[in-house]
Amino acid sequence: PTSRTAIIAGNWKMNYGPQKASEFTMEIMPSLGQLMRSYPRILCLLCPPAISLSSVREVVDAMPAPRIELGAQNMYYEEKGAFTGEIAPAMVKELCTSVILGHSERRTYFGETDELVNKKARAAFAHRLRPIICIGENLEQFESGSTQEVIRTQIQGSLAGFTPEQAARAVIAYEPIWAIGTGKAATAEQAGLVVHFIREQYSEMYGTEAGDAVRILYGGSVTSENIAEFIAHPDIDGALVGGASLKPDFVEIVRKTI
Numbered sequence: 539p540t541s542r543t544a545i546i547a548g549n550w551k552m553n554y555g556p557q558k559a560s561e562f563t564m565e566i567m568p569s570l571g572q573l574m575r576s577y578p579r580i581l582c583l584l585c586p587p588a589i590s591l592s593s594v595r596e597v598v599d600a601m602p603a604p605r606i607e608l609g610a611q612n613m614y615y616e617e618k619g620a621f622t623g624e625i626a627p628a629m630v631k632e633l634c635t636s637v638i639l640g641h642s643e644r645r646t647y648f649g650e651t652d653e654l655v656n657k658k659a660r661a662a663f664a665h666r667l668r669p670i671i672c673i674g675e676n677l678e679q680f681e682s683g684s685t686q687e688v689i690r691t692q693i694q695g696s697l698a699g700f701t702p703e704q705a706a707r708a709v710i711a712y713e714p715i716w717a718i719g720t721g722k723a724a725t726a727e728q729a730g731l732v733v734h735f736i737r738e739q740y741s742e743m744y745g746t747e748a749g750d751a752v753r754i755l756y757g758g759s760v761t762s763e764n765i766a767e768f769i770a771h772p773d774i775d776g777a778l779v780g781g782a783s784l785k786p787d788f789v790e791i792v793r794k795t796i
């Protein structure tokens with residue numbers, strides 16, 4: 539419902555090795571490709587585990603369709619060198635247009651801070667990768683009414699120091715942690731209020747042009763059953779989808795977004 543192009547991003551998390559990832563991509567590409575050819579106002583991102591990016595890339599290249607791009611689920615900010623187990627921005631750039639940064643699972647299980655997420659986001663811009671920066675409050679924070687405060691702190695930390703052009707190119711994913719993988723999605727009204735707040739904060743930091751341009755996604759138990767409610771909100775530009783992105787339901791989510 540806005541001038542911004544919608545984004546549906548599938549975060550496969552730690553599921554599907556190279557073989558399974560290739561099979562699943564082959565399964566969804568015919569119907570997904572057809573949708574993408576018919577509707578120009580949506581971008582679709584597939585974000586498999588790093589080890590499966592090449593096999594997904596091969597399938598997508600063999601079944602060409604517009605605006606189906608790949609994203610990594612994480613990366614390091616250094617250029618190269620002695621960082622065992624990490625992948626560098628230039629490596630991601632060989633296969634992907636985008637990279638998810640600061641997912642709540644990375645913040646919770648791997649100790650990622652706003653400061654680290656910010657370094658990674660700057661590295662993404664330096665390599666012309668589109669960062670999808672995740673923010674969101676946990677259940678306790680939600681219940682105690684501190685959502686806005688938490689979000690403000692995360693925005694100020696994770697999104698600091700971008701140029702207005704970079705800020706406009708970034709994508710923000712608002713993911714209330716209590717809604718991730720729980721089957722308990724936020725209501726579109728709740729999510730819409732926070733997303734609107736994020737857009738206001740963003741405008742204060744980077745100007746109204748960037749605030750109007752930035753794509754803000756909702757994430758947390760999105761399925762083909764509820765996507766239409768979220769997408770109907772004027773401030774919500776799409777979704778970051780976890781569980782449902784591992785199934786053909788992902789194509790239905792895309793179908794209901796357009």
Ligand code: PEP
Nearest residue numbers: 718719757758759780781
């Ligand atoms: C996610 O991983 O970002 C997510 C929102 O997961 P789910 O859709 O499974 O809640």
